[in-house]
Amino acid sequence: MTGIDANCMHEIEARYPEYFHRSFRQRFGGLMIVIATLLYGLYAVWFFDLPKLFAEAHWERVGIYLSQWVSYDVQPEFRIQDDGSIAVRYPRFSPLGDNPHPDWVVDNPDGSITVAVSAAARVVTISKSETIVTADGVSVPIDVSSGAPKVVGPVPAWMTVYDDxxxxxLGxxxxxxxxxxxxxxxxxFLGWANFVFDTQSSFFDKPVGEVISLIVSGPRIKPDQSNLSLAFDDIWNNSEWQHGDVWTKLFQTIVMAFLGTLLGALAAFPLAFMAARNITPNRLLNQILKRFFDFLRSVDMLIWALFLTRAFGPGPLAGSGAIFLTETGTLGKLYSEGLENIDNKPREGIQSTGAQTxxxxxxxxxPQIVPVIVSQTLYQWExxxxxxxxxxxxxxxxxxxKLWEAMRTNANxxxxxxxxxxxxxxxFLFDAASNALRHRLMGSRTH
Structure with missing residues (x-):
């Protein structure tokens, strides 16, 4: 193989100077970006005091909240009477109904009561003078015959003793x-209690087969209403889950999003033509409209909603107005930029024929701007x-x-x-519908 002499090297260097005479930025730019990112990360850790934040966070609440998302609880109270008997009381709006007799509460012949808290051998036995809690194979008696409850024997880690x-x-x-x-x-309990029928329903606590039989061919529960209509009313007006109100509010949200986006697109479309420099050769008008678009979209949708709720009161009108104002600014900017990037040759060709504006x-x-309009409008709608x-x-x-009201109670x-x-x-459904409409209107398919 013949080596490369000095003349060839100089010739190659002269021909490809970008490879042999790289600037400082080209040689160390990537390294500097990595170092700057690390320094910014360290600054963020210091600025937000992340170590202290993580150390003082209540991580145990995460498990509590997640468990409450997928479960419900029943809270019976066992009162020891003066005569030694034990009275069982349930909350007024117990998931078990007005007069519950669950099989996990057992009356013993000696007057005590045994409560199976879980199937994993977590049991509580209540008597006049003593309560025994059994968990993890350990039974712990608590003496309640004196002025304050007293644990007999060693106190396990899952038990805490207070003054009274x-x-x-029990996890x-x-x-x-x-x-x-x-x-x-x-x-x-795992699951959602009374999701279909609440405790006031005529179908409450009935097996699925019996409910179906009553709806299909059973005698009328109410003489003036069919069982099918009664079942629908009981589901729709479920007092615990409020299906009717939730679904009505969900439909309001969909209508708000559709109406606000539609009105925003209709307002932004003609304004975009006046804001585009190549369509309307008036620099003052172009700048005024573009700054108007910037103003509308720089004020967040949430802030617009706060303003409009003060003006019109709470309700979907304020929500639709907030979306309309934000989308007028956002879509106006997107449409005008799309118009400024079109190919002027087809337009000039049609103009040369003397056609009207x-x-x-x-x-x-x-034909050039429709794909942009369709794509961006559908994305904003979604x-x-x-x-x-x-x-x-x-x-x-x-x-x-409705969601905020449920979260504020910290119980639902x-x-x-x-x-x-x-x-x-x-x-998810709107995302799929948006993609399908986009592909159909733009004449393309994604495989």
């Missing part, structure tokens, strides 16, 4: 609070379904307000999960 009560944490199964005159038990726009501009949920939380109507997390799942389903 003893708390036993996901629930917990037990023991005082001298009463025992409060919280027993947790409307025909020039129709045949010289619209995005606004999510946005309408957020602005609903500040009073702009829709399911967002299963209702929160229900609404979140509905929102996710709607977003």
């Amino acid at each position: 009560n003893v708390l036993a944490d 996901f199964a629930g917990d037990v609070s023991i005082s001298v005159d009463r025992v409060n038990i919280r027993k947790r 409307v025909l020039v726009h129709r045949y010289g501009i619209m 995005s606004n379904v999510r946005g309408a949920t957020i602005i609903g939380a500040v009073g702009a109507g829709g399911i967002g307000l 997390w299963e209702n929160v999960a229900y609404m979140v799942i509905l929102i996710l389903i709607v977003v």
